[in-house]
Amino acid sequence: MVRKVVETHGVEFSYVGCDGSGPGTKALDEISLSIEKGEFVAVVGGNGSGKTTFARMVNALLEPTAGAVLINGIDTKDKECLWGVRRVAGMVFQDPDSQIVGTTVEEDVAFGPENLGLAPEEIRRRVRDALLSVGMEDHGGTPPHLLSGGLKQRVSIAGVLAMKPACLILDEATALQDPLARKDIMDLLRRLNREEGITIIHITHDMEEAALADRVIVLDTGKVALEGKPHEVFSQVSRLRESGLHGPCVTELFEVLRGEGFHLPAGVLDVNEAAAALVRMLTGQGHALDTP
Amino acid sequence: MKILLAAVFMTLVFLADGYPSFLLLIVFSVTAACVAGRPLGRSVKGLRPFLFITLFTVAVNAVVVSGISQDGSGCFSSVIREGVVLSIQIVLRLFLLLTGASLLTSTTTPVSLMDGLEALLKPLKRFRVPVHEAATVMAMALRFIPVLLEEAEKIYQAQASRSAVFDSGNPLKRAGRCVPVLVPLFVGAFRRADELAMAMESRCYRGSGGRTRMRRLSFSRADGLCAAAMLALTAAFACIEYAM
Amino acid sequence: MLSIHLENLSYCYQRGTPFEKAALRDITLRIEPGTFLGIAGRSGSGKTTLLRHLNGLLRPTSGRIAFDGLPVDTHGARALIRRVGLVFQRPEDQLFEETVYKDIAFGLSGTGLGPEETADRVREALNAVGLGEEFLERSPFGLSGGQKRRVAIAGVLVMNPAVLVLDEPAAGLDPVGCREILDHIGRLRRDRGVTVVLATHDMEEIARYAGKVVVLKGGNIAVEGTPREVFTDVDALESAGLEPPRITRLMMRLKDALPEIDDGISTVEEAAEEIKKVYRGKGCGWRRHDTRHAHGQICSRQFDSSPVGPEDEDTAGGRLYDACISC
Numbered sequence: 001m002v003r004k005v006v007e008t009h010g011v012e013f014s015y016v017g018c019d020g021s022g023p024g025t026k027a028l029d030e031i032s033l034s035i036e037k038g039e040f041v042a043v044v045g046g047n048g049s050g051k052t053t054f055a056r057m058v059n060a061l062l063e064p065t066a067g068a069v070l071i072n073g074i075d076t077k078d079k080e081c082l083w084g085v086r087r088v089a090g091m092v093f094q095d096p097d098s099q100i101v102g103t104t105v106e107e108d109v110a111f112g113p114e115n116l117g118l119a120p121e122e123i124r125r126r127v128r129d130a131l132l133s134v135g136m137e138d139h140g141g142t143p144p145h146l147l148s149g150g151l152k153q154r155v156s157i158a159g160v161l162a163m164k165p166a167c168l169i170l171d172e173a174t175a176l177q178d179p180l181a182r183k184d185i186m187d188l189l190r191r192l193n194r195e196e197g198i199t200i201i202h203i204t205h206d207m208e209e210a211a212l213a214d215r216v217i218v219l220d221t222g223k224v225a226l227e228g229k230p231h232e233v234f235s236q237v238s239r240l241r242e243s244g245l246h247g248p249c250v251t252e253l254f255e256v257l258r259g260e261g262f263h264l265p266a267g268v269l270d271v272n273e274a275a276a277a278l279v280r281m282l283t284g285q286g287h288a289l290d291t292p
Numbered sequence: 293m294k295i296l297l298a299a300v301f302m303t304l305v306f307l308a309d310g311y312p313s314f315l316l317l318i319v320f321s322v323t324a325a326c327v328a329g330r331p332l333g334r335s336v337k338g339l340r341p342f343l344f345i346t347l348f349t350v351a352v353n354a355v356v357v358s359g360i361s362q363d364g365s366g367c368f369s370s371v372i373r374e375g376v377v378l379s380i381q382i383v384l385r386l387f388l389l390l391t392g393a394s395l396l397t398s399t400t401t402p403v404s405l406m407d408g409l410e411a412l413l414k415p416l417k418r419f420r421v422p423v424h425e426a427a428t429v430m431a432m433a434l435r436f437i438p439v440l441l442e443e444a445e446k447i448y449q450a451q452a453s454r455s456a457v458f459d460s461g462n463p464l465k466r467a468g469r470c471v472p473v474l475v476p477l478f479v480g481a482f483r484r485a486d487e488l489a490m491a492m493e494s495r496c497y498r499g500s501g502g503r504t505r506m507r508r509l510s511f512s513r514a515d516g517l518c519a520a521a522m523l524a525l526t527a528a529f530a531c532i533e534y535a536m
Numbered sequence: 537m538l539s540i541h542l543e544n545l546s547y548c549y550q551r552g553t554p555f556e557k558a559a560l561r562d563i564t565l566r567i568e569p570g571t572f573l574g575i576a577g578r579s580g581s582g583k584t585t586l587l588r589h590l591n592g593l594l595r596p597t598s599g600r601i602a603f604d605g606l607p608v609d610t611h612g613a614r615a616l617i618r619r620v621g622l623v624f625q626r627p628e629d630q631l632f633e634e635t636v637y638k639d640i641a642f643g644l645s646g647t648g649l650g651p652e653e654t655a656d657r658v659r660e661a662l663n664a665v666g667l668g669e670e671f672l673e674r675s676p677f678g679l680s681g682g683q684k685r686r687v688a689i690a691g692v693l694v695m696n697p698a699v700l701v702l703d704e705p706a707a708g709l710d711p712v713g714c715r716e717i718l719d720h721i722g723r724l725r726r727d728r729g730v731t732v733v734l735a736t737h738d739m740e741e742i743a744r745y746a747g748k749v750v751v752l753k754g755g756n757i758a759v760e761g762t763p764r765e766v767f768t769d770v771d772a773l774e775s776a777g778l779e780p781p782r783i784t785r786l787m788m789r790l791k792d793a794l795p796e797i798d799d800g801i802s803t804v805e806e807a808a809e810e811i812k813k814v815y816r817g818k819g820c821g822w823r824r825h826d827t828r829h830a831h832g833q834i835c836s837r838q839f840d841s842s843p844v845g846p847e848d849e850d851t852a853g854g855r856l857y858d859a860c861i862s863c
Contacts, residue, residue, distance in 0.1 A: 047682065059494050090494070099487070100435075112495040117504050120504060123504065208782070245711075252804050253783065256808040271782055275786055275789035446624060447630050449624070450624045450627070451630060455642055476632045
């Protein structure tokens, strides 16, 4: 039976207004969606779309002002089970310097398991396994400030993995990294998803990264604007534009060409697919692509 | 253990009075430094920042302290001599203290130091002293010192790049211009603290309740040997002092 | 108009200590007035160190840097260095004043300008980053991340720099914010002739705005030239830990099958034009029923000789051709 790791039912969240009185802005408005075990979901949206608020809901850092968030069936409002929720759904933040607490890599990765009250041998084992998973096993004794941004983020991921979560939430965790580090982290995430079955929720505003997910959820001013497989979502260009977003470069290019009358497939996401479609079109290898 | 031994050593330094005791302590320090593999030359170099304060102390003492000379006369030269002797004692004490402290910090990782301190102060928990929280705060301060230093440098350079007068003027004026650096530094530090708190909470941190440690402080043979050596030192010290 | 010339410039951090680290090696570079120079490289490639030389914060450990021909340590150069504005990474971290106005005006402290002229300059700088005057009396700490960043950039623009140097100005921003800030900066160059030096690891940004590109790798210049020249040198880019912009990658893939295609293109607009051009050049070998033409109407364009099959003949014995895009 496929378990729903994350379920939200009519979730709403409002930040309290600056003067503490009255309803503030609604960051999330009637969000109802679910994420299955083992899925790789990308959540995208413009500034103020509510994606960070959504992430914090899933990790139980925030409580919904209305509706319910269920993690592995547990309601996040249940104070008794708060820590259980945070164990299941671990979060990695954008700035590694604001989440690494240890004076060495090993010490930081051990922080989570130590909080769980595990036996020292078990902690040591988990630290070793987590560092192996992210490829940082040789850096156990390194102080974090000597590492590059990409490696620091890997340490952060290891720190969460050591708690053996069912679900990993990444709140724009690649935003501050350079392209190679970003690719590195995405490869790591995909491997964790495929080989270890960890559900991944990747909050991002990079459409090329979102295109790698199994499913994309587009948030716009607190509501779910679009949802579906990447090529389904990115082919709805006008709706995306309304939300202040655009798809991957090649999808944009294809939209421009389609607007001029070229018959090209919609929702093409990556360079290889796009190249193949264009070569077919330009060398006349295809038959008539459509009929009136 | 190391912390305890260092504390004992420092107490002895304060109690020392008379050349033989000092000689003993110096010999002990040198031996300890060699055993620890810390060349003495480097330790001496490390004391350079304290040179100014040492010289200042010597100068002041030599002039201000009036010593009663052995023959009871208030003769100028003997007063000076007493002052100088006292100054030398102070210098020696400082040197021994600093060597001891630097030996401790250079042979122990900050993490172990924190753990050691926390373990030593644990009994205070009974009196509701927030030992764990204090230790955690200190450990985090250690972690973030390099980060904050880098941040401060960056902010300083940014403000100096903007303002024509930021970097100029007499030192007093420059000191008064610390607002453009301190305000952003503090704001940034608070922001970071907030984010850090959130990150820690999301990793199930809830204070010391129910928390275990990966590293356990244990007593090893080396510790035993050091303890024995320190005991021997104390004994010898006591003998010398009481014999005098 | 200010030109900056770097010659065999090298820089070592903490020279003479066991922590010595060579950040820049033998950099020779000419920054001409009015250009938009992109400096690309991974984190740690030396971009930030290079930028800090441009406004005199760092002095080279060997080699030289000259401003309008004057070496950096001369008295004349010091006045010129004041005309280089450097925007650091995450510039919003340096905001400190009570109001936006005061923070921006900080850049004019010590210049001896009167209050009216200061107010004019502050307003101008604020408009140049796309913010209105209603922000002037607000506290900078109450603004959103993107707004804070713009205020910080305005704080540098208020000095009317001849050369604007930016260290990853769009890092961490959403695509819309990123595009807006860079558009404003591009406009500055067009309208005021400000020389812009942009350090980034985003090749798409460089593709969109830069006229000249320098790629750094381990403190050395790996490759330099026009965007077109640099983007097509895939090996050099890859060894520097970068990749060509996605559109360029696409065009290079197309070039394998279509040698006539221009693979130096890096933006969506140019790529669309190029593809249309190639399509037209190929002639209409397509079978496509187009409602713009009445059934049976023959398109008057010249076609290539690619054969069409028997099913292409209509009942009247004529040949049905596709309507081409230009009809």
